[in-house]
Each structure stands twice: as structure tokens, then as C-alpha cells.
Amino acid sequence: MFFRKETLLYLAFCLPLLTLSCSKDDKLISHDSDEITSAKNWLETQHVDFLVDWDKAKYNKQSDRVIAPLIWNVISDDGPLSMRKLSISGHRTGKRGVNVVEIIPSKAYYLEHGNNYSLKDFEGVLALRGLDLQFQRGEYYKNGERAFPAIFTSYPSMEAYMNAPHVEGCVYTYTSYASGGTVVVVGTNYCNYGWNIGGSGGNTSGNGTEPSRPIEYEIDEQTSPENDGPATEWYYAHVEEVVDSLHTPCFKNTLSMVVNGAFTKTMIEVIDQVFHFNEALEVTVMEDQLDANLDGVEQSFRSGMFIKSTITLNQSLATASKEYVAATLLHEACHSYFSAKKAWPLRDANNVHHNVMANQYVSGMAGALQHLFPNLPAEDAINLAWGGLAETLSWKAMAMSDPAKINSIIATNNKYKAGTSGTKSQ
Amino acid sequence: MKRRIGVSLLFILLSYCSVYAQDDNVHSLDLNPTKSTEREFLMTPAEKLNHRLFKELVFPYQFNETCNALFTTIVLPVRNCQLSDTLVYEEKCPEVVKTAFRRVLPILKEQKWSRIFPELKDKKDYDIVLPFEYSFQVPGCWDTIPAKTVKWRTEQAMKTRANNEIKSYCLQPLKISRFK
Numbered sequence A: 001m002f003f004r005k006e007t008l009l010y011l012a013f014c015l016p017l018l019t020l021s022c023s024k025d026d027k028l029i030s031h032d033s034d035e036i037t038s039a040k041n042w043l044e045t046q047h048v049d050f051l052v053d054w055d056k057a058k059y060n061k062q063s064d065r066v067i068a069p070l071i072w073n074v075i076s077d078d079g080p081l082s083m084r085k086l087s088i089s090g091h092r093t094g095k096r097g098v099n100v101v102e103i104i105p106s107k108a109y110y111l112e113h114g115n116n117y118s119l120k121d122f123e124g125v126l127a128l129r130g131l132d133l134q135f136q137r138g139e140y141y142k143n144g145e146r147a148f149p150a151i152f153t154s155y156p157s158m159e160a161y162m163n164a165p166h167v168e169g170c171v172y173t174y175t176s177y178a179s180g181g182t183v184v185v186v187g188t189n190y191c192n193y194g195w196n197i198g199g200s201g202g203n204t205s206g207n208g209t210e211p212s213r214p215i216e217y218e219i220d221e222q223t224s225p226e227n228d229g230p231a232t233e234w235y236y237a238h239v240e241e242v243v244d245s246l247h248t249p250c251f252k253n254t255l256s257m258v259v260n261g262a263f264t265k266t267m268i269e270v271i272d273q274v275f276h277f278n279e280a281l282e283v284t285v286m287e288d289q290l291d292a293n294l295d296g297v298e299q300s301f302r303s304g305m306f307i308k309s310t311i312t313l314n315q316s317l318a319t320a321s322k323e324y325v326a327a328t329l330l331h332e333a334c335h336s337y338f339s340a341k342k343a344w345p346l347r348d349a350n351n352v353h354h355n356v357m358a359n360q361y362v363s364g365m366a367g368a369l370q371h372l373f374p375n376l377p378a379e380d381a382i383n384l385a386w387g388g389l390a391e392t393l394s395w396k397a398m399a400m401s402d403p404a405k406i407n408s409i410i411a412t413n414n415k416y417k418a419g420t421s422g423t424k425s426q
Numbered sequence B: 001m002k003r004r005i006g007v008s009l010l011f012i013l014l015s016y017c018s019v020y021a022q023d024d025n026v027h028s029l030d031l032n033p034t035k036s037t038e039r040e041f042l043m044t045p046a047e048k049l050n051h052r053l054f055k056e057l058v059f060p061y062q063f064n065e066t067c068n069a070l071f072t073t074i075v076l077p078v079r080n081c082q083l084s085d086t087l088v089y090e091e092k093c094p095e096v097v098k099t100a101f102r103r104v105l106p107i108l109k110e111q112k113w114s115r116i117f118p119e120l121k122d123k124k125d126y127d128i129v130l131p132f133e134y135s136f137q138v139p140g141c142w143d144t145i146p147a148k149t150v151k152w153r154t155e156q157a158m159k160t161r162a163n164n165e166i167k168s169y170c171l172q173p174l175k176i177s178r179f180k
Helices: A001-031 A032-045 A107-112 A158-163 A249-260 A265-275 A315-319 A320-340 A350-371 A376-387 A393-403 A403-418 B002-020 B043-054 B097-101 B106-109 B149-161
Strands: A058-060 A064-070 A081-090 A097-105 A126-129 A135-142 A147-148 A149-155 A171-179 A183-190 A240-243 A283-286 A298-303 A306-314 B068-078 B126-138 B141-143 B168-170 B176-177
Touching: A001 A097, A001 A135, A032 A064, A032 A081, A032 B126, A058 A158, A097 A107, A135 A149, A249 A283, A249 A315, A249 A320, A249 A350, A265 A403, A298 A320, A298 B043, A306 A315, A306 B043, A320 A350, A320 B002, A350 A376, A350 A393, A376 A403, B043 B106, B043 B176, B068 B097, B068 B149, B097 B106, B126 B149, B149 B168
Parallel strands: A240 A283, A283 A306, B126 B168, B126 B176
Antiparallel strands: A058 A064, A064 A081, A081 A097, A097 A126, A126 A135, A135 A147, A149 A183, A171 A183, A298 A306, A298 B176, B068 B126, B126 B141
């Protein structure tokens, strides 16, 4: 009886509180953008030199943190594409703080999930960096659970990482990024030593004690669609031949130029693999009426052990300059090449492809365009090579550091697309 | 994964060597003089046909974006040893599929069916049934057809033709899936 009375009293006391709490939460939900703006304003007072993608910032009510992706020159070749997020805490408590969280998935997890991280099944390293971007601590996760502390070592090149002695029984992974014109590889290893280990040599900053707070709630990126089906396999394939299904003379002519042209070193592999001989990948180039915002698309198919890539040019490009058509073909050829040759995840594939193109292929594409069109000014070639890459991190970085360049890219692409600059199609 | 690829390559190389060793007349085979010869060399005539069809079949961009898998059977009537210009489609077969197959008619007409079905060597009139599956394995655009459904529907198609005066021969299904 006493218990019942106490319970009733408890409920009478708590229900109004619960209601208040709910209404507060509702208020917070409707004001997430205020939290983000507040965090942004606070960060500006800290004089840190980060490029933040505020458009994709989220407010995590549970942890009272604003999480925003950082824009940086991540590079992905065959390794996982890592992600950095800024984590700004403490609006409710008034004690502001900021960390950089780096997510380095294991290769297997990356192949299956791309950059759609979720804590429930994450496998890989979560690392905290300070405002100076030095590693503070890291944790290796298996199936969404913290497993071991991770050790970090920086290497001046991929070769240095590959040739470094590896301890038997430890697991290694890496991520890489461009810094001051050079590629920095950060290798991480996780050995099942338990939490009480010390750091190792080099630039290591491993923490020997169990961290007081898991990094885990920072990582969820987005929920994968429900009906995605099982993880898709990835493929290595080679290109066999080009099936030319084009009928617009300008397209046929430009395709022939691209296929037969000699190219800059960067594009040689792409063009050779996409448009020239090998074994198992066919490329069909066709034209169709596409949405107005699409210049071209690439779709990949398989049948048994064969891979086929279809590049479709928008018929609206019939009035564009040949330079623009060639730039579109090179862009789509890169998609074909990546789809067939690179061990990258298929989830969010276009986004990954575009980021890699922006980081590593723009100058190669520009050089190829200048080779095909010797009168094409270098700046125009570069601007055309940037076409279709407006959603990339590199583009966003450029938009912040050099908005005039962005305007120049857009203007150049518009002129060549309209056919008012460049070689007339015929 | 690299090891798996290495093992696969080794297997292909060994298969190539063993087939090569078995048949000294391998160079006299009627190989398509394209760059696919090395791989086609390892294929059965039916696999070669499917490969050529896969290579040449082109579907419009919009169709490739539908995310609706389809399975259908296409009947190739051969009369007096010649493939008819008119292929026979199922009632609900989409027009784009018909258009795509019209485009590859020359490949089908070139085909020597007795290489796939040796019992056709002395026959003039017969029907070839081609089961065709088009599926989507793109993240966010996933629609596939279970293998048992393909099998059942192929069997049904053949059953309905079992009492026809002209005998039907079933090819192995041509399966195309979009993965990006």
C-alpha cells in the first residue's frame, strides 16, 4: 500500500517535469539551426583555421554537440576514404569545447558502407585530434564496440607506409591526405594488447589508458536506405572495346578524338583502360535526352564475369563546343575507370568518384583537353575539368578560399556549354 | 582480397593452359577476331552468345533508372535454317526490350545454333527460347529476381511450348544487372 502511494506521488511529481522536459526537447528540435549558428559563431572567436561544411552540420541533442564535417584534402586510392568531423560541445552547460574526430573505417567496412557510417556495426578507427590536428587518442571498433586502443604513425609517402616493419598479429590500416603539396599517409595499427599500453616510436600518440569517454556518438553519418539489399561486391575488370552508339556527328568526332588522342600521364591509364583494349569491360557510348542538369551519365552493368559501362551524353550537348563534349567524356570515362578498376564502395559511388576526381584528376583532364585542343587556354582547360565536381570537398574549400575562381569555372563552363567559346560542333 | 584476386588470376591462367594443352587445334576455332578472344576462348558457345548479346544490348538511360527488375522470355523462330526477322515476345514485354533485341538481331542471325544444341545439326525448323533477366543491384536502387523464380518461369515457358509441333530449345538465361 505504501509502495503504491509512493509511486502515485512520484508520478504526480514527475509527470509535469516529463511534460516540461518534452516541451523543451521540442523546442530544441525546432531550433537545431540556432544551435548550429551559435556553434559557428563561437568557433569564429577561436581563430582556428578549419574549413567547415556547415550545410551538413547536425546538432546532437543527446550529447549537446554540434557535429560538422570538415573540408580537407582527403585522398583515396585503393584505401578507405576517411572523414573528419568537428565536434563542438557545451552550449547547454556554457563550457564550450571543440575536437576533431577522424573516422578511418577498415577496408572491409568501407567497401560495404562507403561513408555511410553507423555506430551499430562500425569497424575501424575513431580518432580524436586536437585543434592543431595532432592525434590525441584513438580507438579501434569491432561491430560497433570499442575493442583496442589504436596507435598512429605518420609516413611521408605510401611507399614508406608499405615498407615500414609491421608487427605480426597486429592489424594495420591507413588513410592519406594532401598537405602542403605532399601526400601524408597516416597508418594506424591496433594490436590486441588491451587498454594498458604505452605509445610506440615515431609520431605516435597512442594513449595507454582507457579513455574516460567513448568517441562513439560522434560517428553516425546517415542511415542507409532500408531496401539496399546485401552488400554489393566490387570488381576489378579491364576494358575491351568501345561500342560507339552515337549518331550526332559532333559526338562521334569528339569521341574519336578522345579515344585516339595521346594524353597526359595522369589520364593515360584512364583512357587506356576505359577506351582501349583489354579483357572484360566493354564501354558503350550513347546519347539520349537526359535531364537538363545532366551533361552525361555513366552506368555500369555486369553479366557473369563481364563488366560493361555505358556512357550516355545528353543530346542537348549537340550545341555545345567540342571542348565541352570532350570534357564530359573524360569525366564519365573516369567514372567508368573507377567503377571497373578501383576497390571502392558502390554505396555513394558518385560522391566518392567526384571527390577523387577533384583531388587527383583535374590537372590530368585539363592536360588531356589541351592536348586535344592546342588552342585551348590553360585556365579554360582547368575550368572545364572542374565541371561536374561542384559537390566535392575540394570545390567547397575553393569556394571559401577563392570564390572568384569558382565564378570563373562556372562562367567558362557556361560559355563552352552554350557553344559561344571553343570549337563549334558540326 | 588481393590474394583472392591473385588466386582467381592463377586459376584463369591454369584453366587457359590446361585447355590449351588439351586441344592442339585450338587456333582453328572460329573465334571472334576482337580483343575478347582470350576470354571467349574459355567459353562455351552459349556463353559466347550471351557475352556478345550483353556487349551489344543497349537500353536507354531512363530504363536503366527504373529500378524495376524484369524477367521475360524471347522466342527466336528458326524456319528453314534461317532466323526470322520477327522475334516473339511475351505480352507484357516492355517496348525498350523489344527495341534493344531488334538491334542485336544480326548477332542472333549469325549464330550457328547447332554449336549450342548439337541435335539441331540436321533440323530446319525449331524455336530457340532465350530467358532474359534484367536486375538492379545499385545501392538505393535494388531489385533482383530470385534464381528459383527465373528457373520456375523458364520451366513454365518451356512447358507451354511442350506440345507445339515445332520443338523448342532453351538457352541459358541472359542475366544483366546494373550495379552502378
